[in-house]
Structures are given as structure tokens and as C-alpha cells.
Amino acid sequence: MPTEKNNYGSVSDSSRQFQRDLVRNSSAGSLNSQDSDHDLEARPLKGERGIESKTEENNFGLKKKVLVMGLDRSGKSSISKVLFNNDVKSKNRVINLGNGVSIVQSLKGKLLDLKILEVDSFDMNEILQLQQYYYNAALFNKNGPKRKTVVADDSANQDGDEDELDDGFFSNPGFIQFFDDVGTIIYVVDSTSEYLASLANLSMLIELAYKFHRRNNEDGDAFNINFEVLIHKVDILNEDFKLDTQRDIIQRIQDELLDLGIENVSINFYLTSIFDYSIYEAFSRITQKLILELPFLENLLDNFIMNCHNLIDKIFLFDINSKIYISTDSSPVNILSYEVCSEFIDVTLDLKDLYEEVDGHGVVSKKQNMKAFSKLNNNFNIYLNEVYKNLCVVILINDNTTTPISNSGSEQAGTESITNKMLLTLIDYNFNVLKSTLKDILK
């Protein structure tokens, strides 16, 4: 009993302290009351103004937003550089919107219409301060400072209050702007540093988004923001430690969500590094979730494989600029085959560029379709063809049916080249069917 009393004592002490702070804060609020209304509108979150102005300009209304967030130096900018800036000629626009939010990329195709935003030095503290500010102001206005003596009472009251008090906070236009239309929040955690702060930040973010959603969708739509956690810079960790870290992070986040009572949040974890293909893979999976036609595409590609007598190992639909794969057939993805296909695009582009300059007497026919084919040893073939601007199909063919290679005898070589040609014709034909189907869908 005495210990309990002590506890109670200390709690009420702190709550008194809290109230004192509260009073001081709210009085400060009232001192500023002249411009406080204005302030609430304009000041709030970093960079919202940027988004706002951009939205007005380009009318991005219908598109899904992808927010890239994370603490300072977690690697957000490097990721966007690696993924989207490697090609200078492309129309990737890096618009620095001044105060922290920059549009990294508008993946603009008919299939994919995303706006990827990078939120610089995202810090929940700022939002929390803001929340506190609203909270205090509202508390002061409505109830005035209350004296609370009983702990149980206190918490009950606070809970009750919160719902009302938060209203002002969540209807803040900047805030709405911030979370509106967000399809995915990519949260980057630097796995090589102390990530506890980062995780705390993340869970606050999830809570905030969740509450925001609940408030603004009272008809009970499912909470539909995907959270994608990139456990980043794992190239530095060794294999065992990598998995340990992943397990630890997942555990902590899940515990946190359980504590907060938030259910049904789609949250995924990826181990990434910009020095290999893991970041591309992660981004591919993330973007695929936002494509509505995905099952249809997958089906289409499966059919493609079926119609080619199972000669095809793997088929990818690539976004050429970012090397993100938009879709693939339903067989599991082997990262190696993805790498090879992605590098094949690079090689083709490089060689093509080299001799485009050759043509270049000012009249380069740039509308030329990009198509390439390569026959490897061991019956492997790679086939690439462009569907339309920036979207191409890369096919990995494992052609076991041709007769085993015996280099002697020109007859043998002759038959081989015929089967080779038949293969190409078959795939060309199917490709054209696929292409016209895709065009039909996207009309």
C-alpha cells in the first residue's frame, strides 16, 4: 500500500506539473490570439504549402501519392537518386519545393500514375508540437484549466476530451493536404544506426495517419494507406545480423501497434540497400500494390507464357526509366533473373545510344521502337521489346527444346538457326497480341 501511495503521489505530481505547463502554454496561446487563427492556417507542417501550390498548378487530384519519409540521413535522397535520376535525359523532374517536400518523380504512364514525394527531415516532433498546440488551445477555450486529483478520473477525462479536442487538429487544412490521396507511405529506417528513435517516430506516424483516417472517413472505409518500411543500408550488416535486425524491428513495430490498438494496418518490411537490386525490388513491389490492373496484367503475362509452349522462364513488364518492374507472371521472382533483365535494358540502351549518335546528322528518328534479342550460351535467350514509351517487356527464354549444341557441321548450325527464328517469330507474334491488348485496356 505505501508504495502504491507513493506511486500515486508521484503521478499526481507529474500531472500537476503537466497542468502547470498547460496553463503556461495556453496563456501563451491566448497572448498570441490575434494572429493565432491565421497562424493555424498558415504555419503548420513543413512544406505543405509546397504541395498545395503544386497541386493547384498541376491538378494532381486523382493520382495516388507516395510519401517517402524517414529521419535525417536515413538515405531517402540517395534512394530517389539511384532510382529516378540516373537518366539525365528522362523527364524525371526534381522539383525542390523549398521547405522540405520535393516531388521526386511523377511516374506518369497510363498504367502507373504516381507522384512520389520525398519528405525531407521528417520529424514527428513538429507534428506533435502542433498537436499539443491545438490541444492546448482547445482545452483552454472549452474547459479552461481543470484540477484533477484522482488518477483514474484524469485518464478518463483525457480520453473523452481527446476526441473532441483533436477535431481542430485533424481538420487543419495543411494536414488534410498532407494525408489526402496518400496511397503509400514509405518509411526509411537506417539499420546501421540506433533505430529506436526512428521506430518511435514511425509508430507515431502510423497512429496519426490512422486517427486522421478514422476521423475523416466516418462511414468506415478500411484504412487503406500501405506502410512500407525499408530497413535500409543493410549492405553494411552481415547476413546473421541482417535477419536479427529485421526480426527486431518487425517485433517492435508490431508490439507498438498492438499497444496502440491499431488493427488491420498493411505494413510490410523490406531489407534494402542502394548498392544492389534490393531497392529496386522493394520499390517494384510497392508500386505494384498501387496498380489497379495488376491481376489482369499478371493473367495476361501468364497467358503469354502458356502460349509459347513453356519456353519462357520469366517475363517482366518494365518501366524503362526507373527499372522498376510493373508486373510479372505469377511464378515466383528470382532476384537474379530480375537483375539480368534490368541490366539487359541498360546494355541495350547503351549500345543504342552509341550508334544513335552515328545517325545524328540532326535527323535521328527517335520514334524507333526499341527491340533487342540476345542468345546466350546454355540455351538461354533474352528478348526485349518496347510496348510503348517507357514501358517494355523483357522475356527470359530457356529454350531446352533445341538440339544440344554441337558446333561441328554447318548443317547443324543451319537447323539451329531455323528453330531460333521460329522461336523469335512466335514470340514476336505473341508480343504483338499482348501489345494490342495492353493498348485496349489503357484506352
Place this chain on the structure above:
Amino acid sequence: MEQTKAKLLLMGRSGSGKSSMRSIIFSNYSAFDTRRLGATIDIEHSHLKFLGNMTLNLWDCGGQDIFMDSYLQDKQDGIVAGGSGNGKNHIFQMVQVLIHVFDVESDEVLKDIEIFSMVLQKLRNSSPNCKIFVLVHKMDLVQINKRENLFNIMMSKLKETCSMYGFENVIGFPTSIWDESLYKAWSSIVCSMIPTIGVYKEKVKNMSEMLNLKEFILFEKSTFLVVCSSLENKYNKNNNSNKSLSLDGMDPKRFEKISNVLKTFKQSIYKLKVNNFQEFQIPEQGIYIMNLNANLMGFIIINRSEWLTENIIENNLSKLKLLFQEDQEVHT
């Protein structure tokens, strides 16, 4: 055709990048992989087959001062003791090519040159006919606009040193493992040693005229070093005058770039457990790359025209391939 052997000495001070470049060109390393390499101890011999009938004996000489001293010292002892040294006095004998690597960022340029001149001195005694190539390496560390100037200064100094020892025709290249310059240097080095280079050149030229090709480049298959090109003469002229680089609208660095790209591709497909590719075509651009025989790969750019259908191209290419295959059969 008889087997030709050539001895190449790869020298230079410690850490200048000798083993790195050797691994990239001949052992299919990527530039990134070379971080794994440690210091070379003493001499590493490698026997590299090139074009089937040529063996390159590459002596990669560890560059730490203690080894350098021993290479240079032993011989002197040998002379003093009457030439019967069992040490390393054979190093400088029968050398066809010396490749000396200089680190452009070196702190002790004078020491580098001093060692170079000592090596030259040895060579003058033992193999006076050897060709000298100097590579000014790690050029990527120098600012782009300063590179040419720095290279010229370095070369004039080195040429001076060489002529002191009676080696007049020194060829120098600025190189870096991070771009395609390395391929240019090594292509020239290796080509200078191919005895039948004239045959290849003529063949390539005739073929490209016959088939009206825009360009026909021969590559060695495993290293992707350029053997020769149908436009090579023009290329060399351009390179010397350095002003009319893009007279014919061609990228003067295209050979190296192709080497680099194809090498990357080869490394890439290695992930599928495939050691090399046989064919690569980008038909819209008229680019066809294919195996010609066991050692050669052809890079063919076709002048496209209306009447040239896919079938004709294919036919032509297979004829061309046959020609090279027969060629090889005659040789072996």
C-alpha cells in the same frame, strides 16, 4: 598457324593498380570487385590465350619497394658475379612489351620515374627491342579539365626518360578502371603484338565494303578487346589530330565503350550461370553482335535501306560467319 608467345612485363610502384587492371581485362572482374585484391607478392605469372594462337605471358610484378629492389638488384649482382645468378635476372630477358603503370596521384613522382628509368636500363641490356607502354593510371581522380594537361606533362617527361635509354617509340595512355579508357589502352597494347593483324584488317575492310556495312568491328571474345575495325584508319588519323574527332559522326570512344558495355553484359548474364553470349541484336538500329569463331566476336552495324529485308541480312551474316569459321579451320 604457329603459336606465338609474347612476354609482357607489368610494372609500376606499389598500389598503382597493376593487378586491378589485369583482373578487369583478363579475369572478368568488375571495377568494384578489385577492392578485394591485396598486394601482389613477388611476381604473378599468368598465361593468357589470345586469339587461339597467341599466348601472352603476363608477368605481374609486385611493386613494393622491397620487390622492386630485388628485381633491379639481382641482375647487378649477377653481372658482378659473372652472370650466373640464380635469382631474378631472367625477368628482363626476352621481354616483348613493358607496361609501366604510373599512379597519377602519387606523392613521389620523382621516385616513380627513377624506378622507371632503372627498369629501362635493365631492358636496354637484356631486351633492347621491347616496346614500351606507359599507363598514367587513376585518371578518374583528376578533375576533368585538368586531365589532358597533366597527362601531356607526364608524357613529355617520360618520353624524355625513355629516349635517354634508347627507347624512342613510347606510347602512353591515360587510364582509369572506372571508365572505358582501360580498354583502349589494352586493346592497343595487345593489337601491337598480333602478328597477323594485317590479315584481319584486310578481311574486315573487304567484308564491310562488300556488304555495305556502316562499320565492322572485331573483338576478341573473352576479353572484349578490340582487334580491329573497318574504320580504323580513319579512327587513328582522327585520334592523332584530335580536332576532327567526329568527322564521320562516329563517337571516337565507341570501341572502348562497346568493350565496356559488352563486358558488363557478360558479367550480368553470369548470374544465370552462363559464361558468354552468342548473339545480340538490336535490329531497329541495325546492330548485330555475334560469335564469328571460337576467338572472335563481330560487332556489325548495317546501313539500313528499304530493300534490305531481314532475310537478306540474316543470310549475309551467316555467310560472313562461315568465312571466319573456315578461316579458323585452315589455321588449326
